[in-house]
Amino acid sequence: DPEIVYQPDGKIRMYVNGFDILSGVSSDGLNFEADEGVRVEMGGVPGAILLDDGTIRMYACVDGISVYESQDGLDFTEIARSVITGEPGEPSIICDPSVDAIEEGYILVYKVKPLN
Numbered sequence: 001d002p003e004i005v006y007q008p009d010g011k012i013r014m015y016v017n018g019f020d021i022l023s024g025v026s027s028d029g030l031n032f033e034a035d036e037g038v039r040v041e042m043g044g045v046p047g048a049i050l051l052d053d054g055t056i057r058m059y060a061c062v063d064g065i066s067v068y069e070s071q072d073g074l075d076f077t078e079i080a081r082s083v084i085t086g087e088p089g090e091p092s093i094i095c096d097p098s099v100d101a102i103e104e105g106y107i108l109v110y111k112v113k114p115l116n
Helices: none
Strands: 003-006 012-017 021-026 044-050 056-061 065-070 077-084 092-102 105-114
Touching (some): 003 044, 012 056, 044 105, 056 092, 065 092
Antiparallel strands (some): 044 056, 065 077
């Protein structure tokens, strides 16, 4: 599940998951050069958006869904952990966040898979 963010400099940064969240950058949207290092350790299925102030906010599958922010698109800081988790006593997997700007603010959608 790749996620792309159009940066203020005109480049496109793509975030991808494996064991960690990694990234690459492109000027044409077709040819990406891998960035060095890891964006979020042990994170999966990123959903990201460029905020009005230039901050990139990323939602990732880490203990439910957790939130990270970056000023440069490379170095992310955890802002909040487990902002969305399952109901107590009802085991489930909550993952695959996707965020978008709407007139009223932002909307975050995600998947829930019950484990019972």
